[in-house]
Amino acid sequence: MKRVVFALAAVGGLVLAGCGDDDSASPSASTAVGAGAATTTASAVSTEGGSSTTGGGAATTSPAAGAGASNIQKPGECGAGTGQKATGEPIKLGGIATNIPSIDFTWETGMAKAYFDCVNDNGGINGRPIEYITETEQVDPQQISALATKLAEQDKVLGFVGNMSIIDCDTNKDYYAKNGFYLIVAGVAQACFTNPNYSAVNMGPYYSTLGGAQAAVRAGAKGKLVVVTPNQPGVDLINSGVVDFAKQQGMEGISLKEESPINDPAGLAQKIVQEAGDGGGVVLDFTGPGVLPLLQAIEQQGLVDKVVWASSTPPNDPSVAKALSSAWNDKFLINAEFNTLDSGKPDQNHMNEVREKYGSDIPSSSFSQMGYLSARVATDALLGIKGDITKESVNDAFKSVKNFTSDLWCKPWYFDSTVGQNVSNNNDITVVPRDGKMVQKEDCFAIAELPANPLKDIRAKEAALGLNAG
Amino acid sequence: MPDFETLKPFLVLGLALGGVFAMSGVGLVVLYRATGVLNLAYGAIGAMGALISWSMIDADLNQWLAYATCIVFGGVATLIYGGVFGPPFAPREPLVKAVATLGFLLILVGLMQYVYGQDTHSITLPTSNWNYDLGGVRVSWTQIVGTVFPILVTAGTVVYLRVTKVGTAMRALANDREITAMLGVPVRRVEAAAWFGSGLVCGISGLLLSNLVGLDIVSLTFLVIPALAAALIGQLRSLWVTLIAGFIIGLVQSCLTAFSELSEYRTMTPFVLAIVALLWFARGREPVRT
Numbered sequence: 001m002k003r004v005v006f007a008l009a010a011v012g013g014l015v016l017a018g019c020g021d022d023d024s025a026s027p028s029a030s031t032a033v034g035a036g037a038a039t040t041t042a043s044a045v046s047t048e049g050g051s052s053t054t055g056g057g058a059a060t061t062s063p064a065a066g067a068g069a070s071n072i073q074k075p076g077e078c079g080a081g082t083g084q085k086a087t088g089e090p091i092k093l094g095g096i097a098t099n100i101p102s103i104d105f106t107w108e109t110g111m112a113k114a115y116f117d118c119v120n121d122n123g124g125i126n127g128r129p130i131e132y133i134t135e136t137e138q139v140d141p142q143q144i145s146a147l148a149t150k151l152a153e154q155d156k157v158l159g160f161v162g163n164m165s166i167i168d169c170d171t172n173k174d175y176y177a178k179n180g181f182y183l184i185v186a187g188v189a190q191a192c193f194t195n196p197n198y199s200a201v202n203m204g205p206y207y208s209t210l211g212g213a214q215a216a217v218r219a220g221a222k223g224k225l226v227v228v229t230p231n232q233p234g235v236d237l238i239n240s241g242v243v244d245f246a247k248q249q250g251m252e253g254i255s256l257k258e259e260s261p262i263n264d265p266a267g268l269a270q271k272i273v274q275e276a277g278d279g280g281g282v283v284l285d286f287t288g289p290g291v292l293p294l295l296q297a298i299e300q301q302g303l304v305d306k307v308v309w310a311s312s313t314p315p316n317d318p319s320v321a322k323a324l325s326s327a328w329n330d331k332f333l334i335n336a337e338f339n340t341l342d343s344g345k346p347d348q349n350h351m352n353e354v355r356e357k358y359g360s361d362i363p364s365s366s367f368s369q370m371g372y373l374s375a376r377v378a379t380d381a382l383l384g385i386k387g388d389i390t391k392e393s394v395n396d397a398f399k400s401v402k403n404f405t406s407d408l409w410c411k412p413w414y415f416d417s418t419v420g421q422n423v424s425n426n427n428d429i430t431v432v433p434r435d436g437k438m439v440q441k442e443d444c445f446a447i448a449e450l451p452a453n454p455l456k457d458i459r460a461k462e463a464a465l466g467l468n469a470g
Numbered sequence: 471m472p473d474f475e476t477l478k479p480f481l482v483l484g485l486a487l488g489g490v491f492a493m494s495g496v497g498l499v500v501l502y503r504a505t506g507v508l509n510l511a512y513g514a515i516g517a518m519g520a521l522i523s524w525s526m527i528d529a530d531l532n533q534w535l536a537y538a539t540c541i542v543f544g545g546v547a548t549l550i551y552g553g554v555f556g557p558p559f560a561p562r563e564p565l566v567k568a569v570a571t572l573g574f575l576l577i578l579v580g581l582m583q584y585v586y587g588q589d590t591h592s593i594t595l596p597t598s599n600w601n602y603d604l605g606g607v608r609v610s611w612t613q614i615v616g617t618v619f620p621i622l623v624t625a626g627t628v629v630y631l632r633v634t635k636v637g638t639a640m641r642a643l644a645n646d647r648e649i650t651a652m653l654g655v656p657v658r659r660v661e662a663a664a665w666f667g668s669g670l671v672c673g674i675s676g677l678l679l680s681n682l683v684g685l686d687i688v689s690l691t692f693l694v695i696p697a698l699a700a701a702l703i704g705q706l707r708s709l710w711v712t713l714i715a716g717f718i719i720g721l722v723q724s725c726l727t728a729f730s731e732l733s734e735y736r737t738m739t740p741f742v743l744a745i746v747a748l749l750w751f752a753r754g755r756e757p758v759r760t
Contacts, residue, residue, distance in 0.1 A: 101688040259734075261688050261689040263693070264487060264727065265683060266682065267487075274728070290686075292590045293592070293683060300594075320590055325594075363587065
């Protein structure tokens with residue numbers, strides 16, 4: 001009898017364990033993302049059906065080529081670069097990052113903190129140090145709502161920098177708007193790119209997977225394009241970009257969702273290849289640690305050359321390149337929202353230097369690049385404030401950033417708080433693993449304009465206002 | 471409906487994965503029968519061993535030494551846990567003993583996160599590079615080992631339990647611990663053998679799974695679930711039924727990948743099969759009155 005009771009208890013535990021994943025993909029969160037998407041689509045379609053530089057789109061320049069050098073950080077300096085420790089009253093800033101199994105965005109806030117620490121050792125903001133208070137969330141709307149309120153009302157942060165969360169933009173957009181916060185974030189959900197209170201230093205998975213699909217088509221993918229994304233809130237919208245792009249190219253688009261972490265990578269590899277068919281294209285949207293078992297399973301089963309493999313940004317990570325064998329040389333096209341981590345360019349070198357000194361435990365990756373850029377932009381904005389540093393002046397400074405240059409980006413970055421379709425970073429490069437390193441494969445190219453995305457409108461606005469120019 | 475050609479690679483993958491689930495399940499059952507402990511930290515111990523192995527390879531140490539260390543770590547870590555926590559928990563209910571191993575699991579996961587962080591790690595056994603074509607399906611020696619070795623381990627364990635003194639003592643412990651102790655059987659030593667043996671199997675499973683599934687802390691830690699399901703289907707008693715259940719779980723889970731409509735739900739396979747089996751075992755029994 002004891003054994004039966006015990007066995008039932010164990011199965012109960014198993015069932016409870018199985019329920020855990022469902023929470024992270026709550027229908028309400030998905031609905032919210034979908035609603036945001038619907039707004040975007042309507043607005044874009046009302047202007048005109050999209051034409052684009054898409055699959056065959058010619059590459060333009062290398063990252064930051066031609067951009068002004070005004071914001072490039074000098075070696076050994078951060079912020080004001082005085083070399084003096086800041087000792088005044090702290091300026092409080094907040095940040096929230098998702099941290100769940102196989103999705104750890106704290107690398108981003110961690111790198112932002114490392115940069116702020118460097119700023120504090122270099123005079124801070126006119127002698128005042130930045131106190132960067134970070135919180136982690138587990139894709140729970142109630143939790144993240146409480147965290148934003150806690151940071152704003154209890155900790156009394158003056159602004160939010162470097163938020164990188166699966167649900168923050170959807171859940172807290174009304175709260176931030178009501179309280180006058182303009183956030184410099186690393187966007188994940190589409191709401192981060194459609195609400196005027198956010199501007200993201202990256203372009204997020206929707207546009208990045210689209211960039212991956214463009215690279216796959218340029219590399220010769222034909223017939224079918226398969227996009228595979230972790231099953232999380234907003235996944236349908238993320239995948240819709242690749243599916244729409246496939247249709248535009250006269251191909252069949254297939255959207256697959258996969259539980260993360262992947263627990264049978266070999267099976268998934270077989271399924272993906274069967275779905276794509278010989279010579280088809282596959283775009284993956286997993287983090288570096290998340291995608292590695294799948295890539296290794298693909299190689300072990302001899303599937304590397306069956307289709308054209310591409311990915312969104314996260315695997316642009318030296319540890320991924322190091323872990324892959326030469327079988328993958330030039331065969332995994334990663335859409336990189338930022339330059340390669342060993343590009344040797346001044347800002348990238350500076351980031352590596354800051355990470356080494358202030359955040360050596362933070363993996364060097366595209367997430368750390370996002371944290372670095374968020375903190376860089378925020379610091380420059382704070383240093384430009386004339387008069388008192390208050391919540392109002394901080395958020396005014398954030399939303400006034402225009403044409404911020406860095407060699408990590410293809411084009412200068414700006415905060416757009418007027419249109420509500422903020423995709424300032426909309427030109428990317430393609431990188432590939434080669435002999436244990438990530439190397440640039442394609443120069444900067446424009447992410448495809450589709451009827452269902454607002455890039456056509458955004459680029460028209462940029463041209464008119466002289467934004468994203470350099 | 472996928473045809474046989476489509477299913478062929480999934481059958482091969484399912485056999486290998488199921489084999490490792492089965493071997494892990496057998497390890498769990500042997501330990502449970504001898505000590506009354508359902509070791510929920512099984513996957514985490516395997517993951518830790520595999521990560522240690524990765525560290526050694528990364529430090530340019532001999533890879534075979536690294537693989538051996540993974541297996542020995544499984545045995546030693548399990549033995550230490552059993553030696554320290556086994557005696558004080560011995561008189562407690564099985565559920566309490568199982569929950570205690572959850573604590574061990576959390577310590578190991580925390581330690582792995584602290585030491586190895588979220589960086590990418592991978593191990594490629596030499597056997598994973600030895601491939602050949604079987605009816606149009608690429609089969610690696612790691613998959614063959616994953617399929618055949620669990621059968622040998624199970625057969626070896628059955629023989630060991632039948633013909634050796636320690637094995638006989640383990641079976642006696644499983645039947646009645648107190649009477650066995652009164653007969654002069656060195657209970658602690660027999661239990662230690664069970665902990666160590668089960669841990670060695672755990673180390674082997676961790677090494678194989680780090681190749682078949684990937685060296686990911688969370689994935690490997692929670693791969694105890696299919697092994698546990700196999701053990702439950704074997705009613706925590708039958709090694710052969712556990713072995714077969716492990717293979718079936720692996721095969722069903724893998725083949726479901728090929729069905730577009732069901733693919734999303736394939737990770738539920740261990741839960742569904744375990745629940746169906748338990749309901750089957752419970753048929754005809756009187757309901758518990760409270």
